[in-house]
Amino acid sequence: MIQVIKIGGNILNDQGALGEFLEIFSANSHDKILIHGGGKEATSLAGELNIETKMIDGRRITDEPMLKVVTMVYGGLINKNLVAKLQALGCNAIGMSGADMNIIPAHKRNHPDIDFGYVGDFKLEDINSDGLLALINMGITPVICALTHDGKGSLLNTNADTMAAGIASALGKVSDSELHLCFEKRGVLEDAEDDSSVIPEMSKIQFDKLKAEGAIHSGMIPKLDNGFQALSEGVKKVIVRHALYPGGTVLINE
Amino acid sequence: MIQVIKIGGNILNDQGALGEFLEIFSANSHDKILIHGGGKEATSLAGELNIETKMIDGRRITDEPMLKVVTMVYGGLINKNLVAKLQALGCNAIGMSGADMNIIPAHKRNHPDIDFGYVGDFKLEDINSDGLLALINMGITPVICALTHDGKGSLLNTNADTMAAGIASALGKVSDSELHLCFEKRGVLEDAEDDSSVIPEMSKIQFDKLKAEGAIHSGMIPKLDNGFQALSEGVKKVIVRHALYPGGTVLINE
Numbered sequence: 001m002i003q004v005i006k007i008g009g010n011i012l013n014d015q016g017a018l019g020e021f022l023e024i025f026s027a028n029s030h031d032k033i034l035i036h037g038g039g040k041e042a043t044s045l046a047g048e049l050n051i052e053t054k055m056i057d058g059r060r061i062t063d064e065p066m067l068k069v070v071t072m073v074y075g076g077l078i079n080k081n082l083v084a085k086l087q088a089l090g091c092n093a094i095g096m097s098g099a100d101m102n103i104i105p106a107h108k109r110n111h112p113d114i115d116f117g118y119v120g121d122f123k124l125e126d127i128n129s130d131g132l133l134a135l136i137n138m139g140i141t142p143v144i145c146a147l148t149h150d151g152k153g154s155l156l157n158t159n160a161d162t163m164a165a166g167i168a169s170a171l172g173k174v175s176d177s178e179l180h181l182c183f184e185k186r187g188v189l190e191d192a193e194d195d196s197s198v199i200p201e202m203s204k205i206q207f208d209k210l211k212a213e214g215a216i217h218s219g220m221i222p223k224l225d226n227g228f229q230a231l232s233e234g235v236k237k238v239i240v241r242h243a244l245y246p247g248g249t250v251l252i253n254e
Numbered sequence: 255m256i257q258v259i260k261i262g263g264n265i266l267n268d269q270g271a272l273g274e275f276l277e278i279f280s281a282n283s284h285d286k287i288l289i290h291g292g293g294k295e296a297t298s299l300a301g302e303l304n305i306e307t308k309m310i311d312g313r314r315i316t317d318e319p320m321l322k323v324v325t326m327v328y329g330g331l332i333n334k335n336l337v338a339k340l341q342a343l344g345c346n347a348i349g350m351s352g353a354d355m356n357i358i359p360a361h362k363r364n365h366p367d368i369d370f371g372y373v374g375d376f377k378l379e380d381i382n383s384d385g386l387l388a389l390i391n392m393g394i395t396p397v398i399c400a401l402t403h404d405g406k407g408s409l410l411n412t413n414a415d416t417m418a419a420g421i422a423s424a425l426g427k428v429s430d431s432e433l434h435l436c437f438e439k440r441g442v443l444e445d446a447e448d449d450s451s452v453i454p455e456m457s458k459i460q461f462d463k464l465k466a467e468g469a470i471h472s473g474m475i476p477k478l479d480n481g482f483q484a485l486s487e488g489v490k491k492v493i494v495r496h497a498l499y500p501g502g503t504v505l506i507n508e
Contacts, residue, residue: 045326048303068331072299075349076330077322080401080409084353088407094355095329099338100348101394134392140355147334153342155334 001176001236002031002136006164009040010184011243012078019085021243026089031136033167034086034093037146037160038078042070058219062117062157070157074145082143093141098122098148099155101131104163106148106156120148120156122163124233127170165226169233178237179230181223186242187249188224192217198247203254204228227251255430255490256285256390260418263294264438265497266332275497276336280343285390287421288340288347291400291414292332296324312473316371316411324411328399336397347395352376352402353409355385358417360402360410374402374410376417378487381424419480423487432491433484435477440496441503442478446471452501457508458482481505 005025011017025034039060043053046069054061062070079095086093098104098120104127106120135142144167146160161181168179187198207224210216216224227238231253241248259279265271279288293314297307300323308315316324333349340347352358352374358381360374389396398421400414415435422433441452461478464470470478481492485507495502 071334072326072330074330075334076326076328080325080329080351080353083351084403084409085407087353087356087403088405092356093353094348094350095353096348097334097337099334099341102341102346105341138388149338149341151342153339155338 001178002033002171003028003178003180004033004035004164004168004171005180005182006035006160007182007243008037008160008184011182012036012038013040017244022082022085022089024244026086026091032141033132033136034082034141034143035146035160035164035167036074036078036082036143038070038074041078042066042073045069045073056114056116058222059116059119059159060157061115062119064118067118067155067157071147071155074147075155079143079145086141086143091141092139093143094135095143095145097145097155098158098163101128103128103131103144104148104158104166105151106158108150108156118154118156120150120158122148122158122166124166124169127166129167129170129174132167132171133174159222161223161226165230168235168238169230172230172234172236176236179227179235179239181227181238181240182243183223183240184242186245186247188216188220188240199249200247201250201252203252204231205254207251224251228253255432256287256425257282257432257434258287258289258418258422258425259434259436260289260414261436261497262291262414262438265436266290266292267294271498273339276339276343278498280340280345286395287386287390288336288395288397289400289414289418289421290328290332290336290397292324292328295332296320296327299323299327310368310370312476313370313373313413314411315369316373318372321372321409321411325401325409328401329409333397333399340395340397345395346393347397348389349397349399351399351409352412352417355382357382357385357398358402358412358420359405360412362404362410372408372410374404374412376402376412376420378420378423381420383421383424383428386421386425387428413476415477415480419484419489422489422492423484426484426488426490430490433481433489433493435481435492435494436497437477437494438496440499440501442470442474442494453503454501455504455506457506458485459508461505478505482507
């Protein structure tokens with residue numbers, strides 16, 4: 001069984017918490033893959049370079065200067081530091097983007113109204129799960145940043161939750177896989193103001209109902225959409241949880 | 255036989271020449287590894303971020319802000335773009351630093367007088383040549399940037415010529431290897447003002463003599479030191495040449 005674990009900005013930007021997470025991750029004896037973004041750090045570097053950050057619906061508009069920024073931050077700064085820290089903990093990590101070993105070939109997003117720039121979408125069947133499996137079977141832990149490529153020489157910025165869901169789904173076709181979408185809360189909350197109100201299980205029907213009622217925080221919707229998509233593709237377990245704590249919200253297909 | 259090919263700033267900063275080089279590299283049917291630095295681009299980004307670049311004897315003083323810069327530029331910007339371009343040419347590349355798969359564990363340089371900061375030196379016997387061979391035997395082409403790590407969680411800035419020589423030497427113990435140190439000239443020149451005065455072969459004795467006479471350009475000395483070192487370690491062929499043209503200066507152990 002392969003665990004695909006995605007971490008976000010809350011943990012990447014807190015060195016103490018990150019260290020704690022990496023210890024837990026290294027000690028985890030399952031085969032595993034770590035997926036990360038780094039949006040906050042990218043926004044911060046873009047600011048230092050006087051490059052404006054434009055977001056639409058939580059997605060980063062990625063023009064050429066911004067592609068350069070995310071390539072440096074996701075592929076370089078965050079990815080290589082995660083790898084060095086994991087190696088120090090005895091976890092034989094290899095840092096990758098979707099271009100490396102052609103793990104995730106993608107295409108530039110074609111949106112009728114919005115030019116997202118160098119933003120990539122991929123097809124599940126294009127993911128090189130054999131390549132990932134080969135590395136895992138060598139005892140190596142892939143650490144994958146939120147970049148794909150267009151097969152024509154250009155990198156593309158791709159949402160890390162979507163990549164994690166895609167990788168878990170593709171691996172689920174050739175092995176058993178789990179998807180852990182980690183974020184700053186301990187799970188999906190019944191009451192956004194009450195951190196202890198974690199919903200232990202959420203079905204697709206329940207999610208659709210809460211979504212229709214507007215009772216789910218808008219930032220959670222794409223994450224849960226990705227999670228339920230992975231579940232429907234055959235991922236054995238999908239859980240939305242905090243990177244440091246057990247528990248969380250298990251998604252169930254009903 | 256594995257070719258270890260190192261490219262430098264002259265080709266990395268010229269998109270046309272880089273494209274030409276990558277076509278030649280992709281079409282090269284030998285097992286191969288590409289090694290790159292990116293000092294000029296790092297100096298340029300450091301300037302944009304108001305970080306001062308300090309060099310001593312051609313070596314970059316790497317304090318914490320500069321380590322961040324080289325990690326972003328070498329490990330992210332240059333490495334991931336080289337990989338995306340190679341994938342577009344059908345070369346199944348994987349981008350790496352010396353931390354990935356623990357390829358090159360190193361230690362912070364201990365210099366009696368100068369604090370080079372996060373600069374790494376490594377021992378030949380510590381290079382993970384088995385890991386590199388395993389990737390090569392999977393049909394994968396490693397693309398390695400000039401970063402190593404200290405095994406305690408920190409990346410280290412390491413000279414790309416030295417890394418290339420080390421990797422060729424380590425691979426030379428388990429396979430046949432060649433080292434190609436590419437730079438902006440067509441080889442070592444007899445007359446620095448005359449680009450056609452390439453010395454076709456240079457022995458260690460000849461090099462030592464020219465060095466003692468001050469007849470070798472100071473910038474060439476560390477490169478040739480690295481080349482002769484690799485030759486003495488058993489690398490089958492060491493050549494100093496232009497990335498785009500055949501010929502060059504073959505180093506011979508006499």
